[in-house]
Amino acid sequence: MSSKNLILRRIREALGDDPAQPDIPRDYRRGPAPADLDLLVERLVDYKAIVHRVSDISDAIRRIVGNGKVVLPPGVPVEWLPAEWLPAERSPAEGSPARFVRDDGLTPAEIAAADAVITAAAVAVAETGTIVLDAGEDQGRRILSLLPDLHICVLRPGQVVASVPEAVARLTPGRPLTWISGPSATSDIELNRVEGVHGPRNLHIVLVEEAAARS
Amino acid sequence: MTKEGTAISTHAPRGVGHLRGDQPFPAAAKVALADPQLRRNLQHATTTIRGKSGRVIAELPDWQELRSAGSALKAYTMANLPGLLEQLEEKVTAAGGVVHWAADAFEANRIVTDLVRQTGERRVIKVKSMATQEIGLNEALEADGITPVETDLAELIVQLGHDKPSHILVPAIHRNRSEIREIFLREMPGADPALTDEPSELAGAARRYLRETFLSTKVAVSGANFGIAETGTLAVVESEGNGRMCLTLPDTLITVMGIEKVVPAWQDLEVFLQLLPRASTGERMNPYTSMWTGVTPGDGPQNFHLVLLDNGRTAVLADEVGRQALHCIRCSACLNVCPVYERTGGHAYGSVYPGPIGAVLSPQLTGVEDNASLPYASSLCGACFDACPVKIDIPSILVHLRNEAPHPRSERAAMAAAAYTMDHPKLYERAQRAARLAKLLGKRGRGLPPPLNGWASSRDLPEPPAESFRDWWRGR
Numbered sequence: 001m002s003s004k005n006l007i008l009r010r011i012r013e014a015l016g017d018d019p020a021q022p023d024i025p026r027d028y029r030r031g032p033a034p035a036d037l038d039l040l041v042e043r044l045v046d047y048k049a050i051v052h053r054v055s056d057i058s059d060a061i062r063r064i065v066g067n068g069k070v071v072l073p074p075g076v077p078v079e080w081l082p083a084e085w086l087p088a089e090r091s092p093a094e095g096s097p098a099r100f101v102r103d104d105g106l107t108p109a110e111i112a113a114a115d116a117v118i119t120a121a122a123v124a125v126a127e128t129g130t131i132v133l134d135a136g137e138d139q140g141r142r143i144l145s146l147l148p149d150l151h152i153c154v155l156r157p158g159q160v161v162a163s164v165p166e167a168v169a170r171l172t173p174g175r176p177l178t179w180i181s182g183p184s185a186t187s188d189i190e191l192n193r194v195e196g197v198h199g200p201r202n203l204h205i206v207l208v209e210e211a212a213a214r215s
Numbered sequence: 216m217t218k219e220g221t222a223i224s225t226h227a228p229r230g231v232g233h234l235r236g237d238q239p240f241p242a243a244a245k246v247a248l249a250d251p252q253l254r255r256n257l258q259h260a261t262t263t264i265r266g267k268s269g270r271v272i273a274e275l276p277d278w279q280e281l282r283s284a285g286s287a288l289k290a291y292t293m294a295n296l297p298g299l300l301e302q303l304e305e306k307v308t309a310a311g312g313v314v315h316w317a318a319d320a321f322e323a324n325r326i327v328t329d330l331v332r333q334t335g336e337r338r339v340i341k342v343k344s345m346a347t348q349e350i351g352l353n354e355a356l357e358a359d360g361i362t363p364v365e366t367d368l369a370e371l372i373v374q375l376g377h378d379k380p381s382h383i384l385v386p387a388i389h390r391n392r393s394e395i396r397e398i399f400l401r402e403m404p405g406a407d408p409a410l411t412d413e414p415s416e417l418a419g420a421a422r423r424y425l426r427e428t429f430l431s432t433k434v435a436v437s438g439a440n441f442g443i444a445e446t447g448t449l450a451v452v453e454s455e456g457n458g459r460m461c462l463t464l465p466d467t468l469i470t471v472m473g474i475e476k477v478v479p480a481w482q483d484l485e486v487f488l489q490l491l492p493r494a495s496t497g498e499r500m501n502p503y504t505s506m507w508t509g510v511t512p513g514d515g516p517q518n519f520h521l522v523l524l525d526n527g528r529t530a531v532l533a534d535e536v537g538r539q540a541l542h543c544i545r546c547s548a549c550l551n552v553c554p555v556y557e558r559t560g561g562h563a564y565g566s567v568y569p570g571p572i573g574a575v576l577s578p579q580l581t582g583v584e585d586n587a588s589l590p591y592a593s594s595l596c597g598a599c600f601d602a603c604p605v606k607i608d609i610p611s612i613l614v615h616l617r618n619e620a621p622h623p624r625s626e627r628a629a630m631a632a633a634a635y636t637m638d639h640p641k642l643y644e645r646a647q648r649a650a651r652l653a654k655l656l657g658k659r660g661r662g663l664p665p666p667l668n669g670w671a672s673s674r675d676l677p678e679p680p681a682e683s684f685r686d687w688w689r690g691r
């Protein structure tokens with residue numbers, strides 16, 4: 001008998017003929033609720049992420065990255081980048097060294113050599129301070145947000161939901177998903193929280209708000 | 216050399232894996248009780264995590280509703296296990312993965328070892344996983360000339376220290392910073408002699424040490440927190456990013472998952488992703504959760520194998536009272552509230568599953584005769600039941616298992632009396648108080664709450680403590 005059949009037979013024998021079928025009570029909080037951006041920011045900051053509430057994405061990125069070199073998923077729009085970086089993409093041969101490189105199948109070593117990565121997100125959860133990446137074109141392969149020490153995630157208010165159930169409902173299960181709550185952390189040494197063991201040690205969230213709404 | 220599993224017994228086979236200790240709990244506990252450093256570390260850890268967990272649980276107005284949903288979902292899963300496992304297999308296969316079934320630890324080790332050997336690689340990186348510890352996979356790989364590298368910081372400390380994990384969640388909790396520094400200096404190739412014992416420096420040393428290993432190792436082995444039948448999606452919940460490294464960088468990923476970890480539907484994650492981190496690390500959400508479904512071209516490992524592990528789980532399922540132990544999501548909340556665990560630490564339990572859940576799960580996986588003292592490694596105070604995010608009634612299972620454990624006649628009589636009293640918490644509490652008032656307190660076995668103190672030292676009826684356990688616990 002194959003182990004599969006053996007295990008399935010053992011389970012059926014263990015359960016008997018007619019195991020009781022419990023109902024699942026779903027009276028916990030579900031369904032849409034207003035997403036509180038202030039709460040999201042508070043929870044992100046509590047987890048040692050750095051949050052920038054801005055209307056100008058490229059200006060924020062310029063300030064965060066400084067002189068670093070950036071990797072970009074294929075779908076991140078050039079409009080997010082500081083204007084002075086752009087000639088480098090069009091013709092890296094002339095002028096200053098490229099400030100960024102787009103992922104068209106970069107090697108792990110090339111990705112690890114970058115100082116930062118810029119991605120979008122698929123959804124964010126206000127109540128837990130979580131962003132979720134689903135490997136869409138503007139988020140890229142999982143490896144991109146893993147190796148560089150600085151992860152900049154650009155978030156739009158429409159991507160923010162109130163709770164975990166809403167996030168689960170919005171996501172597509174077949175895609176590779178990475179839920180991120182603050183930068184990598186460990187508490188293994190005497191329970192002291194230390195940011196960054198293996199993942200990015202710095203997580204910056206650029207929350208895009210309309211100029212009018214911020215005034 | 217791996218030995219063929221005969222797959223006759225439904226229990227986890229002897230002679231392999233880490234479900235049985237070298238000595239019974241009372242003897243091992245005595246050693247632990249003599250170690251004041253261990254008790255200080257444990258007390259600090261359990262108190263800290265309890266506090267954090269309590270605070271973030273209090274933020275959720277629907278915690279009890281979530282617990283009820285989680286509990287019902289697990290009961291539903293067990294009742295429908297054959298169909299859910301076949302559905303999981305079908306979905307994983309459709310998404311480009313390969314599913315293997317392992318009746319016991321021998322077979323699981325052989326499957327994984329063969330898969331690694333077929334890749335031609337001699338080294339694997341590992342994500343912390345209870346299932347692979349349970350089956351002794353590292354030892355099996357080493358016996359076959361394959362080097363397993365633990366990548367979780369705590370597991371790395373344990374591995375470099377030639378030691379055993381002592382807590383499900385923080386396996387190196389019994390070590391403090393200066394010990395960790397010494398282990399790194401002694402065992403970590405290339406460690407800087409100027410390394411201090413600052414936690415951030417120690418973590419930095421581990422980061423540098425492992426980075427190159429992550430980037431150059433082509434096979435990874437992981438466990439899984441959840442496997443979703445409806446979609447074939449696997450999920451690993453972690454903090455450090457070592458999990459993401461292992462799940463993302465290698466060409467081949469082999470995941471070993473206990474058959475009880477299957478979850479019916481995608482939607483059900485909305486329950487477990489709220490319960491697990493808050494009960495476990497006391498965080499609203501753990502820093503990283505990875506989810507993958509089979510193979511994604513161009514992203515992550517291009518070969519994915521899922522090993523579904525029985526190893527005694529069907530024996531647990533056959534016991535109508537005990538099968539609840541399979542609902543466990545390994546959050547470790549019950550360890551952190553347990554007065555016995557807090558005094559003895561994880562090593563005393565002899566199994567990779569310590570604390571209250573270990574006291575009920577290990578004897579059921581191995582057969583009660585192999586872990587006969589574990590059902591007594593508890594005060595039956597009920598704190599574990601209250602803490603459990605999926606409402607496993609551990610005290611009831613303990614009492615139930617006590618009746619199954621083989622004991623000499625004299626012992627049995629004493630235990631029957633004790634079990635009767637403890638089966639009736641009100642009576643037990645009153646008995647404790649009455650005894651205290653009557654100043655019946657003896658000196659033997661101090662340090663452990665009853666009935667362990669009495670049993671460990673004299674095998675008498677439990678001795679009453681100075682204040683009843685419940686009084687004492689409330690007053691903390």
Ligand code: SF4
Binds near residue numbers: 548
């Ligand atoms: S028995 Fe409950 S509290 Fe204990 S580890 Fe399992 S899920 Fe957590």
